[in-house]
Amino acid sequence: MADIVTQAAPAKINLALHVTRRREDGYHDLESLIVFADLCDELEASLAGSDSLIISGPFGGKLNAEPNNLVLRAVSAFRARWPELAPRGLALSLTKNLPVAAGIGGGSADAAAALRMLAGLSPVPIAVSDLSDLAAGLGADVPACLLSRPLLARGVGEILSPLQHFPGLFVTLVNPGVAVATADIFRRLRAHDNYPLPALPDPLTRPAQLGLWLAETRNDLEPPAIKLVPEIGIVIEEMAQTAGCILARMSGSGATVFGLFGAEGQAHDAAAQIRRLHPDYWVGTAPLLGAGN
Ligand SMILES: C[C@@](CO)(OP(=O)(O)O)[C@H](O)COP(=O)(O)OP(=O)(O)OC[C@H]1O[C@@H](n2ccc(N)nc2=O)[C@H](O)[C@@H]1O
Ligand SMILES: Nc1ncnc2c1ncn2[C@@H]1O[C@H](COP(=O)(O)OP(=O)(O)O)[C@@H](O)[C@H]1O
Numbered sequence: 004m005a006d007i008v009t010q011a012a013p014a015k016i017n018l019a020l021h022v023t024r025r026r027e028d029g030y031h032d033l034e035s036l037i038v039f040a041d042l043c044d045e046l047e048a049s050l051a052g053s054d055s056l057i058i059s060g061p062f063g064g065k066l067n068a069e070p071n072n073l074v075l076r077a078v079s080a081f082r083a084r085w086p087e088l089a090p091r092g093l094a095l096s097l098t099k100n101l102p103v104a105a106g107i108g109g110g111s112a113d114a115a116a117a118l119r120m121l122a123g124l125s126p127v128p129i130a131v132s133d134l135s136d137l138a139a140g141l142g143a144d145v146p147a148c149l150l151s152r153p154l155l156a157r158g159v160g161e162i163l164s165p166l167q168h169f170p171g172l173f174v175t176l177v178n179p180g181v182a183v184a185t186a187d188i189f190r191r192l193r194a195h196d197n198y199p200l201p202a203l204p205d206p207l208t209r210p211a212q213l214g215l216w217l218a219e220t221r222n223d224l225e226p227p228a229i230k231l232v233p234e235i236g237i238v239i240e241e242m243a244q245t246a247g248c249i250l251a252r253m254s255g256s257g258a259t260v261f262g263l264f265g266a267e268g269q270a271h272d273a274a275a276q277i278r279r280l281h282p283d284y285w286v287g288t289a290p291l292l293g294a295g296n
Pocket of ligand 1: 031032033141143158186255
């Protein structure tokens with residue numbers, strides 16, 4: 004093995020999210036168009052006698068390197084499944100660039116990055132598809148994060164259909180600095196039986212096709228989240244008014260809001276505008292990862 008291995012953990016964005024059913028187990032069936040932005044946490048590791056984790060970066064202070072950290076949970080789950088294929092210990096270092104409990108799946112992306120890293124270190128090949136059930140056991144978003152490419156997610160997030168085509172687009176992400184617990188938003192959700200997503204254009208290659216489709220969709224978690232954190236609604240309105248914005252919406256259970264743009268310059272201008280209005284908010288801009296990833 005190289006002395007140090009690295010894995011990027013890209014931010015997840017729910018471009019559309021319809022909640023279609025509340026299940027007996029308390030979870031909800033969803034239909035979601037999920038994409039990933041080239042804005043990432045970074046996971047690094049080197050071989051060691053036992054596992055350890057240090058956390059740094061802009062949001063490192065929001066997390067503890069305790070056994071319930073999703074990176075360590077992913078390593079434990081992998082080792083329990085394939086004891087003979089996992090290294091004896093890993094000295095892990097996580098650079099936390101993404102806000103925590105923000106609806107962009109940072110923790111899920113970190114867990115998925117840890118699983119991909121361990122699969123890559125295994126002396127016997129392990130396909131990403133072999134990691135899916137381990138991933139689902141760590142969180143509803145982890146299977147999607149394993150793939151980190153545009154996809155449709157169904158069930159609680161474990162039934163995945165990767166898209167073969169996706170237009171080149173840019174996002175501006177804005178987080179008002181309020182952590183939102185996913186379970187809290189599902190608990191506040193009143194309408195559980197919403198209509199499913201409309202069929203996607205096939206092939207989906209042009210931004211205009213996607214824009215028309217998105218106009219027919221929603222994020223069903225947005226109303227309860229705005230009730231809890233009114234800043235979300237304000238940022239959505241501000242983002243929607245920026246030049247070239249194809250869609251302004253909340254991702255996941257919030258509180259991060261995204262603006263979708265066809266041109267990088269438009270996404271940067273929107274970011275600058277939001278930063279002027281809210282100098283204390285986290286604002287990021289990036290291209291979306293394509294279907295070829
Ligand atoms: C809502 C979504 C949309 O992508 O994203 P986030 O806002 O968390 O980023 C995901 O479904 C979240 O995935 P993830 O964050 O991995 O969720 P989990 O840890 O498995 O679940 C946290 C809690 O959310 C609720 N939950 C989650 C997923 C789901 N389909 N139905 C639910 O009711 C459950 O109460 C669960 O206890
Ligand atoms: N490595 C990690 N990064 C972020 N959150 C983590 C991590 N490990 C555990 N968590 C916990 O997981 C929860 C969800 O975090 P996150 O994935 O950032 O939010 P969301 O699912 O809303 O996008 C938080 O309460 C956080 O404390």
